[in-house]
Amino acid sequence: MRVALAEAARARAEGNIGVGSLVVRDGVVIGRGRNTVNSSRDITAHAETVTLRDLSLAMGAPIPPYLSGPGLLTGHVLYTTVEPCPMCAFACCIAGVSTIVIGARFARMGVRTHGDYTIEKLLELTGHRVEIVSGILHDECAALRSPGTRWAATCSPFRADGPGRW
Numbered sequence: 001m002r003v004a005l006a007e008a009a010r011a012r013a014e015g016n017i018g019v020g021s022l023v024v025r026d027g028v029v030i031g032r033g034r035n036t037v038n039s040s041r042d043i044t045a046h047a048e049t050v051t052l053r054d055l056s057l058a059m060g061a062p063i064p065p066y067l068s069g070p071g072l073l074t075g076h077v078l079y080t081t082v083e084p085c086p087m088c089a090f091a092c093c094i095a096g097v098s099t100i101v102i103g104a105r106f107a108r109m110g111v112r113t114h115g116d117y118t119i120e121k122l123l124e125l126t127g128h129r130v131e132i133v134s135g136i137l138h139d140e141c142a143a144l145r146s147p148g149t150r151w152a153a154t155c156s157p158f159r160a161d162g163p164g165r166w
């Protein structure tokens with residue numbers, strides 16, 4: 001988790017929300033990423049999706065058709081400093097990640113932007129089986145995420161004082 005925290009610190013230093021992620025296989029870090037939503041101007045560039053995207057490209061293996069068998073990352077562990085949002089959590093499911101290790105939880109941080117969402121509710125809804133481990137270095141992970149730079153507060157083109165471009 002400390003490696004993921006270093007990615008989160010990089011994300012924050014680059015003007016993004018401070019979230020970091022990595023993928024581990026057999027105890028070895030084989031992929032890492034961080035939130036780059038602001039710096040890449042890609043609303044989907046959350047730490048987990050960046051990690052999965054980069055790792056999939058690096059592996060160079062064809063991605064198995066969805067639900068046709070074991071996913072590309074079966075047996076892999078994804079670490080993330082903050083509970084994955086629904087988009088990222090489902091991407092992990094499709095990729096076949098076996099275990100997700102979470103630092104900070106939305107509910108414990110008081111983040112209400114996702115309503116009553118928890119990753120367990122998504123797994124129950126979709127029927128995917130992923131082992132969840134959480135609370136690892138919670139306070140450090142939460143501190144890096146907030147009060148970080150917020151897209152809506154700093155860069156939104158929809159704000160009168162925003163950059164006016166997308």
Ligand SMILES: [Zn+2]
Binds near residue numbers: 084088089
């Ligand atoms: Zn996400």
